[in-house]
Amino acid sequence: MEPISISAFASISPLGKTSKEVWNSYLDNDHRISKRDFKNFTEWTASISKEDRKEIENIRNSDNKYKSLDDTVLFAIYASRKAVKDANWTTGDDFGINIGSSRGATALFEKFHEEFLETGTSSTLSSPTTTLGNISSWIAHDLKSSGPEISHSITCSTALHSLLNGVAWIQAGMCDKFIVGGSEAPLTDFTIAQMKALKVYSKETEGNPCKAFDLEKTKNTMVLGEGAAVVCLENEISDKTIAKIEGVGYATEVLKHNTSVTADAECFQKSMKMACKHINLDEIDAIVMHAPGTIKGDSSEVNAIHKVFCNKIPFLTTNKWKIGHTFGASGLLNLELGLLMLQHQKVIEVPFAMKQTPPKQIKKVLVNAVGFGGNAVTVLLSL
Structure with missing residues (x-):
């Protein structure tokens, strides 16, 4: 694209x-x-x-x-x-x-x-x-x-x-x-x-x-x-451009239960790979996760990220610890966080999450969202 x-x-x-x-x-x-x-x-x-x-x-x-x-x-x-x-x-x-x-x-x-x-x-x-x-x-x-x-x-x-x-x-x-x-x-x-x-x-x-x-x-x-x-x-990159959408990905996984997601969130693995198919995965500086605050929801997304990025994991963050889960609006509020991090060149840490090393520069950010039905979307933002 x-x-x-x-x-x-x-x-x-x-x-x-x-x-x-x-x-x-x-x-x-x-x-x-x-x-x-x-x-x-x-x-x-x-x-x-x-x-x-x-x-x-x-x-x-x-x-x-x-x-x-x-x-x-x-x-x-x-x-x-x-x-x-x-x-x-x-x-x-x-x-x-x-x-x-x-x-x-x-x-x-x-x-x-x-x-x-x-x-x-x-x-x-x-x-x-x-x-x-x-x-x-x-x-x-x-x-x-x-x-x-x-x-x-x-x-x-x-x-x-x-x-x-x-x-x-x-x-x-x-x-x-x-x-x-x-x-x-x-x-x-x-x-x-x-x-x-x-x-x-x-x-x-x-x-x-x-x-x-x-x-x-x-x-x-x-x-x-x-x-x-x-x-x-x-459709045109201009002096008004704040950031670019460089890639998009989407996937749906077969469900075992109405609200289930696989332990390694196969839908996220596919959507992230699709969004990044034209770049090197090492170029991703941060990921704004869906991370709904549930045990399986959070762990499965992190597992999917490890499956895709192996040992070179980008900086991970989420906003639901601050504002809760806004259902259908949550993906765009995630995107807003990604845009703000690109603008201000600063990542937002989750206070009770594992400690991570912030990237020296933020050029590319992935934004995730998934819903009941196993439907995942990933958007690749870049400066």
Whole structure:
């Protein structure tokens, strides 16, 4: 593939709403996870700040039509507006949009379903506000774009699958620009209960609740977070280019169980090799891992990295110990970390992980994501 230009990126998450805020958040050793009260329990979650929540409410109240939208849509509108502005794209351009979500408008869906069980009737807007295409179509409306708009759900690798799709459209010559990413607002009673039922949710009472990349943990420590992240892709490398997408990889492995992954994460081995097929593996300086904070999830990815890179392991990091697992948005928040490390020429260490020697220079970074269904995606970033 020809390198694809990343001309802008933006996000809103527990780390902040600007690149400066996000990077400063990465520079400290504090997580952004706290206890939150739900109807039937109290659990660890990572929420966007009260201050940043005001930005979302401002969008909600800016248009009467937006008042009925789910947070997944509003998060994505916020990030997309900022990214398009930073990329100097013009409102009304024919850029493509592909913003995905794993759970979608789950808060609204749960609300409408509860109303139906109580009354036997459904609210008027229950269908259009909970459909899967809801995110990209509203962003297209908000940005007045005239290009293709696509939404999908491929579990926790959704955002990087969005990126794959944007790359494919540009490489095919069907579009010159694409905004891609993921958005997730999963901090609801039912979603948390589902993760607890899988016995993967953190029960930690002291220290950091999410021990992502702690290979010595004896309990699952996954925590859910919320947020959205997007990047602007262009077909030409220019003075606007922040970084390049030099390679992409993807793979799906045969499952033994609905949530399983092989001990050596064969899907990650294949996706990483595919992303790096045109370079020497020694050129990779760092890997932003998926690392969900579960025993098998973390160890299988590290095992896959050792299988692929043998004795020359790049610097390994993850962000889920800080912001939890944001499901369909997590891959793009991983990519954001990779971009920031390239920009600032500094790796981010996980405080309770094994000690590693930081690279002297960061030129190439791999970014991983995988979801239920054994679907892995790897993206190769370079300066």
